[in-house]
Amino acid sequence: MRVSAKADYAVRAAAELAAAEEGPIKGERLADAQDIPLQVLEHILLELKHAGIVRARRGAKGGYWLARPAEEVTIADVVRAVEGPIAHVQSAPPESIEYRGNAAHLQEVWIAVRASLRTVLEHVTLADLVSGQLPSEVESLAAQPDAWVAR
Amino acid sequence: MRVSAKADYAVRAAAELAAAEEGPIKGERLADAQDIPLQVLEHILLELKHAGIVRARRGAKGGYWLARPAEEVTIADVVRAVEGPIAHVQSAPPESIEYRGNAAHLQEVWIAVRASLRTVLEHVTLADLVSGQLPSEVESLAAQPDAWVAR
DNA sequence: GCGCTCCTGACCAAAAAGGTCAGGAAAGTC
């Protein structure tokens, strides 16, 4: 249940692209802005490109930009592009697992876990992230003082 | 963002203990009931014991049982015992991370992610799991047909 | 043609995941 460096990097780079006023942004500038090793970032951007989230052009004046408007790209899109499906259990999607005995209802719990992750990740767009105007459900989750303490 | 085999095993074994009518249950019986490799399960039960979730006795008539009533042990307790903190980002708790530039608000998003996981994992007890009577918030997440389809 | 920037695969070390092996230590039974 952890967020990998790769996913974190990918979202941060996407946020920078979402905020870009004009023209392609060089990988190096993204790496500097977010303190990400350039060569790592290049691999990530390549995956984002293969997933259809960003576009790129080489050469002078080249760089990366979002393939779609920032309002239409969610954090879930970005995370899935680099990490694969969200909330798999033992590398299988929760809807495909059958539990026995007294754990029979565990499937519903993992489904609920995935659904709750989705309510956050699929509802926050890159535009929301850049502006800081998160959707109200997400805002209210983050607003609870409890949410900020470790357990 | 995936659930490891270990966490899945731990919750399933805990569910079996929660359902036990009386006396200590042997590791072997738990392993059989949930189809878990015995030696793997023994390591997991040891961790659960160190976390104060189960107790154990050796010898004939020995076995494992819950240290507290099943109504007072949440799935979050069990998962944390074997996987460590929920929803860490790059191995650090989200409240300790500072983001720069256009990713500044990403911290709030990860906080919200953790909070949403907690609303599920900290509210479902082992007793709920065994009976199938999940808390209403969790039930309604799992009841959405959408929640059952992959993306 | 030349410099710039993306593109790609190979490679690497360290850690985690998932599991097995082997032996020791307590609790009960005869």
Add this chain to the structure above:
DNA sequence: GACTTTCCTGACCTTTTTGGTCAGGAGCGC
């Protein structure tokens, strides 16, 4: 007290993942 049962623990193993580096090729613009 010997013996059996069951938990306890560390060592070990293989495979995959993670996080990162290196080196060279391919397209774009001037």
